[in-house]
Amino acid sequence: MFKDKVVIVTGAAGANAGGSGRITAYKFVEQGAKVVLVDINDQVGKAVEEDMLSKGFDAMFVHCDLSQEEDIKNVISETINKYGKLDILVNSAYFSIQEGNVADIATNDLDRIFAINARGHFLFCKYAIPELIKQEHSAIVNLSSISAITGELGYAAYGAAKSAVLSLTRSVATQYGRCGLRCNTVIPGLILSDEMLNAIIQQMPEMKANFDMLDKHILLNRHGNGNDVANAILFFASDNASYITGQTLVVDGGITKHNPTWADQMGL
Ligand SMILES: NC(=O)c1ccc[n+]([C@@H]2O[C@H](COP(=O)([O-])OP(=O)(O)OC[C@H]3O[C@@H](n4cnc5c(N)ncnc54)[C@H](O)[C@@H]3O)[C@@H](O)[C@H]2O)c1
Numbered sequence: 001m002f003k004d005k006v007v008i009v010t011g012a013a014g015a016n017a018g019g020s021g022r023i024t025a026y027k028f029v030e031q032g033a034k035v036v037l038v039d040i041n042d043q044v045g046k047a048v049e050e051d052m053l054s055k056g057f058d059a060m061f062v063h064c065d066l067s068q069e070e071d072i073k074n075v076i077s078e079t080i081n082k083y084g085k086l087d088i089l090v091n092s093a094y095f096s097i098q099e100g101n102v103a104d105i106a107t108n109d110l111d112r113i114f115a116i117n118a119r120g121h122f123l124f125c126k127y128a129i130p131e132l133i134k135q136e137h138s139a140i141v142n143l144s145s146i147s148a149i150t151g152e153l154g155y156a157a158y159g160a161a162k163s164a165v166l167s168l169t170r171s172v173a174t175q176y177g178r179c180g181l182r183c184n185t186v187i188p189g190l191i192l193s194d195e196m197l198n199a200i201i202q203q204m205p206e207m208k209a210n211f212d213m214l215d216k217h218i219l220l221n222r223h224g225n226g227n228d229v230a231n232a233i234l235f236f237a238s239d240n241a242s243y244i245t246g247q248t249l250v251v252d253g254g255i256t257k258h259n260p261t262w263a264d265q266m267g268l
Pocket of ligand 1: 010011012013014015016017018019020021022038039040041064065066067091092093094095116143144145146147187188189190191192226
């Protein structure tokens with residue numbers, strides 16, 4: 001499906017909760033793409049690159065801190081130097097911390113959350129678009145979060161930054177559709193491997209009750225995994241979505257469609 005397409009995947013070390021960036025990068029190379037692996041985590045990013053090369057795939061790791069404009073420019077120029085073009089950008093890297101409530105967040109934390117999750121995605125689009133529109137057909141897939149479409153306990157800045165991503169997607173779609181560039185957003189829900197869940201609960205046993213409560217609202221009875229998110233990303237990036245732009249796809253097992261009022265009434 002992606003033979004000879006050149007793809008940038010940010011957050012490709014997949015070293016946070018879900019591993020969506022790494023799984024996405026593997027799916028692209030397995031389908032013939034040349035993938036530029038972008039992450040702040042050099043150790044894991046290089047290990048992913050080495051593993052891909054040892055399997056005969058075409059991939060290159062480039063260090064990038066999304067809060068640094070020069071790093072972002074460098075990723076685009078390294079991509080063009082090595083592969084000569086760019087077809088697809090996946091903006092998956094993210095940064096999040098326990099923020100507390102809106103009145104409590106440290107301004108430094110607020111700035112870093114916006115620098116990576118909103119400004120970083122925006123700048124990646126800014127510097128990638130001139131290369132993407134040189135191709136007849138190209139695509140950007142941005143990653144938002146259900147935090148952008150619901151209220152959040154403890155993650156208001158992250159949710160606000162992820163809302164900016166939704167708006168950015170619509171504007172890119174509007175401005176560059178006529179250049180053959182499609183831009184869409186994937187909105188993951190609770191994406192968490194069992195391994196990561198167990199590690200969190202071991203570190204913070206008080207979180208178990210929180211997860212148990214959340215689980216009750218997932219209509220499809222399980223947490224999502226990086227594979228669920230990667231499948232949605234590859235769909236938007238592929239020709240199967242060739243008439244789709246400016247859209248969002250929510251991959252959340254139905255948690256944002258669970259209406260607690262009806263559920264209580266029906267004893268669910
Ligand atoms: N995991 C979830 O439950 C969840 C829920 C909603 C939305 N999302 C979104 O889905 C996407 C993928 O999430 P995931 O949990 O699968 O992540 P992931 O496991 O794919 O890892 C994200 C990567 O971002 C990298 N990163 C962090 N700060 C960076 C920086 N300053 N510059 C460059 N890279 C940086 C990390 O090193 C990590 O490898 C993210 O955009 C996230 O906001 C995830």
